[in-house]
Amino acid sequence: MPKAISFVARLSGTGKTTLVEAIIRILSERGYRVGAIKHDAHDFEIDKPGKDSYRFTAAGAATMILASKEKTAVVQQNLELPRLEVLLEQYCSGVDLVVVEGFKDSSLPKIEVHRHAHCPPQTLASEGNHRNIIAIVSDAPCATELPMLDLNDPQQVVDFILKYLSLPQPL
Numbered sequence: 001m002p003k004a005i006s007f008v009a010r011l012s013g014t015g016k017t018t019l020v021e022a023i024i025r026i027l028s029e030r031g032y033r034v035g036a037i038k039h040d041a042h043d044f045e046i047d048k049p050g051k052d053s054y055r056f057t058a059a060g061a062a063t064m065i066l067a068s069k070e071k072t073a074v075v076q077q078n079l080e081l082p083r084l085e086v087l088l089e090q091y092c093s094g095v096d097l098v099v100v101e102g103f104k105d106s107s108l109p110k111i112e113v114h115r116h117a118h119c120p121p122q123t124l125a126s127e128g129n130h131r132n133i134i135a136i137v138s139d140a141p142c143a144t145e146l147p148m149l150d151l152n153d154p155q156q157v158v159d160f161i162l163k164y165l166s167l168p169q170p171l
Contacts, residue, residue, distance in 0.1 A: 001088050002035065003165045004098035006106060008133070009113040010124055015151060016113045019137065020101050022154035023161070027097060030158075031170035035095040037087055039102025047075055084108065097167060107132060109164065114138040115151065135160060 007016050020036070027034045047054040053066045057075055064075040074091070084106040092098045100108060104124075110133045114123050123142055125133040135147040137157055142148065149157050161167075 001085065002092050002095050002098050003167060004035075004037075004084075004088055004092075004100055004108050005161055005165065006084075006100035006103050006108045006110045007113055007137075008102065008104045008110050008124065014113045014115040016101050019113060019151065019154060019157065020099055023158055024099055026154055026158045027099070032096040032167070033094065033170070035092040035098040037084065037092070037098060037100045037103075039081075039100075041102075046073065096170060097161075097165065109134045111135045111137055111149070111157070111161075113151065114142055116140040134164060 007020055009016050017038075020038075024034050024036055047057060047064075053064055053073075053075065057064045057077070062077050066073045066075070084100065084103045088098060100106075104110070112124050112133050112135070114136055116139055123133075123136055123144060125136060125144055125146055133146065135149055136142050136144050137149040137151050139151040147160065149160055
């Protein structure tokens with residue numbers, strides 16, 4: 001299973017997606033092959049009505065794979081949310097690191113994103129009900145014994161992740 005780290009927050013709108021996008025870009029520019037997984041709490045549809053792939057899924061295909069020389073997409077019908085570890089094993093081989101947004105209850109190490117103007121003063125980590133939070137990324141100091149990282153400095157966050165996960169520089 002590839003090395004992975006998850007970004008979580010108490011609420012949406014804290015800047016997780018913007019931060020994760022910047023981290024993926026920085027890691028890619030440094031030569032790492034990066035995977036990404038995002039937990040979506042809402043129903044979503046990546047297929048478009050009228051397209052062949054949509055028609056196959058609508059006809060009852062439990063798994064539909066669309067492949068070209070540039071990319072592959074897998075549309076799989078789920079009865080429940082797949083475990084993150086299963087997604088990592090099935091879809092993320094061949095990458096140096098997977099950056100995950102969400103999956104608060106997974107066993108992955110997590111970095112909590114906290115924006116003071118948007119969130120209550122306490123963090124998930126301070127409440128002690130979420131395991132494996134290894135650092136807080138925030139736009140202002142938080143009351144925590146965990147390492148504090150600057151929400152406006154994604155380079156700092158990347159350096160922390162690489163050190164924490166002991167990822168060697170890519171060749």
